Amino acid sequence: MQSITRNIEALGKKTSQSIEECGYIVMLFLESIFWLVFGKRRNQSIRMAAIVSEAKQIGVDAVAISAVLCFAIGIMLAIQGIETLKTFGAQSQVILGIALSVTREFSPLIIGILVAGRSGSSIAARLGTMNESQEIDALQVMGINPVRYLATPVLVAMIIMLPLLTILGDFMGLLGGAVYSNIELNISFAAYAERSFEILSVDDIAQGLIKSVVFAGIIALVSLSNGFQVSGGAEGVGRATTRSVVMSISFIVLADMIFTYFLNR
């Protein structure tokens, strides 16, 4: 009996903590937007330099790895596609499969997961360490709002850079598919490109980009909130880092599923 009540108590505690955390994330989002819009009026404007430096870390530094991963995904889709379509003797239809799945699904998803792992973890670790060494308190006593100074630039940079990386990912994924189809099916690059552009509509690209904006918000807010709430020294920072990556990726996959469902109805 005792263990049952204890379990129920633990469950209740967990639930209220989760709700609290959701509330925190929503507040963080609203506050970031507030500073973006009203910062200047309150003599606390968002520095362009801060956004640029975040954008470099989140986006520019991830260009090479994003390109390689999406290229590999393109090749992988081509291999699987050709193998499956062989059964129907419709190998050339692989272009359709690659074009749609890369732009709508794989490019935003892979980029999202990559950035969550690369930048989400580093944002959480950086903020966590700052929190532990009282740097965030220091900002506050200097009259510099920590959300305005630390969070808004990350959120803005993330929302700008993730769609850009996704466009790069789209291109590299299609290129990967083209390279493999060229080797395996002897489809020329020109023909592949022509067919791809025939298939793809603005909607397909937009679907991927909308997703990437949502993923950007998820990664930024989850890692920021985990970083801001660190307690418990170096171990706490480590925990927050892991947690923010796992949470970001889980939310990305779930959000992806929900979006895919609604956008394809």
Add this chain to the structure above:
Amino acid sequence: MDLAIQVENLISHYGDREILKKISLDVPRGEILVIMGGSGSGKSTFLRSLLGLKKATSGKVYLLGKDIMQLNEMEMQDMRKNMGVAFQGGALFNSLTVGENVRLPLHEHTELDEATINIMSRMKLEVVNLSGFEDLKPAELSGGMIKRAALARAIVMDPKLLFFDEPSAGLDPVASVELDELILKLRDALQMTIVVVTHELESAYKIADRITVLDQGEILMTGTVDEVKNSSNKRIQSLLHRQARDEEVDAEEYLNRLTREAKRH
């Protein structure tokens, strides 16, 4: 009397635990007040309440005549321009150089041009004997230099109030004495009101106009160095002479503490 800081019946909790029990304290302008107490005495919480970093349960804190709990965000931001804080570990921003750290408040709060900001920040680095170290990162500095750099950042806006958390903690005796002299110099040269939290007796005796002894969330006494030294209060004497606390043990309460799990279930 012209009071810089006025605290009335301040009560503060962490969860259910009462940390500060109705504290009242006045600090006239231009005074160096040392808050002393052992670990767990509530001195850090008291400092955080004075800085507006922790919301008190009840009571009032007036800084420069204004009740900080009644100030709105903009007014608090203005108030913070009159407050300088040097944290225990320095809390310098690790990603910025020493110079950038010191310049940050000027960049954020003033419209001064770069050249003026540079001169002002160098003047403050000169005051703390750190000229020539501007371009180093905090990680490249010694413990004493970090504290001095933090002090330079705290005074760069020429605040009326300066708070210093554990200036001598973790420093060798020479560096510690240097820092004490710096604090005295600042008060004389810049007419600041300075609140220092410490548990180092030597340092407290040297710099204090008055000492407030805090123990278990209560102020045992506030007085001049001699008054504190000659106090007949047992707890003060044991703090001054580094004796272990030997409190009377309440048998009933002791048993309760030992068996609390068994009782709860």
